[in-house]
Amino acid sequence: MDRYERFRRAAIDRGIPDDEVDKFADQLRFAIWLGTCDADEEVVGQDGGLPRLPVGMGWPGSEIGSPLPFIASVDCAALPRAEGLPLPVDGSLLFFLHHEEDHEGAAFTGQSGFAQVLYVPAGTETVVASPPPDHDSANFFCEDIPFLLPEHRLTAWVEAVLPDWLDDEEEAEFASDAAKQLLDELKHLDQLCALVDELWPPRKGSWFHIGGYCAEIGGADPPWTLMAHANLKKRFEAEPDLPRAERIRLRQEEERRLIREWVPLAQFPTESDVYYGCFLISSDDLAAKRFERTRSFTMFTE
Structure with missing residues (x-):
């Protein structure tokens, strides 16, 4: 029994109508969370x-003269499986990010040259890399963050994730019209959210996660909104008289499509106090291992 079926059965057993359970479950995602590994994990x-x-x-x-800080690597064969997240069954994923440069260059497009996800297929001969020359220049980060950070082993587990507007009243005030309509239809919302926490209790200690929804950080637009603006830019320029209400409707529709079709490949706080890393990939590209199409939207937290 997969996790969605487990949730549906538990909700229906509690007397919640089938159609309401299905509408809620459509918003439910599962993410792989990673944190520091204990000795027995x-x-x-x-x-x-x-x-x-x-x-x-x-x-x-290094080929462009700007070596990227190494963030983390994961062994895909050792990761737990999460529904809706078609990760490779083996091989390794390595994440690199220069958060300052990426934040400046990746707005709207998610493509700056200062973020990279590398997939290393199983069976590839590898070696521990040597640090690039002059990697620890004092000016590499404005906050004087070292290029190389201490190594920690990571363990992983699966948690359920809901969009912020579904279980946060303040976020719900700023939700799209479609989201507000859904909230009106979910008469057992509190019970459904409580059931999610009961089935998959949140665990402390995670700093890096794969899948779920994009976190909304600081006061900036989230990646979905930035991508929607970029995708609609030419149309809006070609139709300058398009009413504001129609522009909002089109943007919200495009955001909903992106949320359905794209997943966070990695989200994590950086060593900086004010930057947060976010890698996105379409589900189709993830399933096909086209990691070169990953986009990065480093967010400013203030």
């Missing part, structure tokens, strides 16, 4: 330290 990856790169491969970013 399975190791699924690492953050910090030095990555294992394919033999003969240079440090990512």
Whole structure:
């Protein structure tokens, strides 16, 4: 029995109508959370330290004269499976990000050259990478964050995730018209949210997660909104007289499509106090292992 079916059966057993359960379940996602590994837990990856790169491969970013800080790596074969998240069954994923440069260059498009996800297929011969020359320049980060960070082993588990507007009254005030309509239709919302927490109690200690929804950080637009604006920019420029209400409707419709079709491949706080990393990929590209199409939207937290 998968997690969605487990949730549906438990909700219906409590007398909640089928159609309401299905509408709520459509908003429910499952994410893989990663945190520091205790001695008795399975190791699924690492953050910090030095990555294992394919033999003969240079440090990512070095070819453009800007080596990228290594964030984390995960062993896909060791990760728990999460519904709706078609990760590779084996091989490794490595994440690199220069958060300051990415934040400045990736607005709207998510493509800056200062973020990279590397997929290393199973069976590839790898070696522990040597740090790039002059990597710890004092000016690399404005906050003087070291290029190389201490290594920690990571473990992983699966948690349920809901969109912020579904279980937060303040966020609900700013939700789209479609979301507000759904909230009106969910007469057992509190019971459904409580059931999610009961079935999958949140666990402390995570700092990195794969899947779920994009976190909305600070006062800036979330990645879905930025992508929707970018996708609609040419149309809005070609139709300058398009009414504001229609522009809002089209943007919200585009955001809903993006939320359905794209998933966060990684989200994490950076070593900076004011930047948060977010890698996005379409479900189709994830299933096809087209990680070169990953987009990065580093968010400013203030």
